[in-house]
Amino acid sequence: MRPDDGVLASRGRAIGAVLDVLTDELVVVCNGFPSREAYTQRDRPENFYMIGSMGVASAIGLGVALAQPDRRVVVFDGDGNVLMGMGTLATIGVLKPANFLHIVFDNEVYGSTGNQPTLSQTVPLDAIASAVGYRNVQRVRACDDLAEAARTLLTSEGPSFLLVKVSRQVEEVGRVEIEPVAMTERFRKAALAKRGFGSAEPSAGRGGIGARSDGRTGPR
């Protein structure tokens, strides 16, 4: 047990604290307990829960952010996920999507598989985010600071990185009850339903693939 495990909030509580300050942001949640905790705390159509494909949550979020530059996109990630897809930090740091907020709930273990240690016990993920070019990088340890930091970063020009040190405690949660195909349709609809500030036209294709037969963007 880490010396500060007793004082740190659980990831479930930290996730709940962030969900509480969100409005219409699109959220991509990484696989494992974070998805289950977010689903249990506050399910919303703007949440996408990843079940497999560990390591690519930030890449999915980046794709959404690039396709919908007028919407805020938030990724709920874990330390194991970030370490597995660490190259994506560089991609984000270079592409600099202004609407992108990367929140990493760091418990320093692979919690879904039995608390084997991750390298984030010694590797400061926030320092890496700074080095690759994220515009804003913060680290917090408690729920109160977290809500404040999330509010600030949600209104800052991104990409932003928020490292949240959490305890290893896992909150009581069920599985995500939404079928994957329905999940895609629900999230896509939420992503396309509403335009953000100042966009006159949908950003997607000029007809054909991925566009509706009426010429507007959206799921058919």
Next chain:
Amino acid sequence: MPFPAKDFVGLLQDAGFDFFTGVPDSTLAGTFATLIERRRFIPAVREDEAVGMAAGAYMGGQAPVVLMQNSGLGTSLNALISLNLIYRQPCLLLISWRGHDGKDAPEHLIMGQVMKPQLELVGIPHRTLTVGTIKEDIAWAGAVFDKQRIPVALLVTKGILS
């Protein structure tokens, strides 16, 4: 005569594809050059990252293309299986067929042999581009993308595109 890469990219764009990412390969060098010149290429550092970005872009309303060497198919297989196929997030995979006919550097030979069976095993429909059928091949891929909503692959051997 190879088909001009510029025209090939134009056909993809005409078909509605509007999000291009991936990891470079020499067989597709002309296609990469055209996309970069037109400021349409979004670079990725790994193929599974590119596939993840494509999934996000699709949910954000775009029609994604992922360009890669076939070695990248190995790298992206888990994302293709446990993300795109399960969630039905389509993308066009433009894959260079290194090791085709057993003629290439040693590192490409096994993947050159197992690429097609691998795609078939996981259920990703594929076609091999020929200069005379490029339009039909793109239309076919577009139809799979739209109707089945799963990744679909066009395989590109050396000398097909400029």
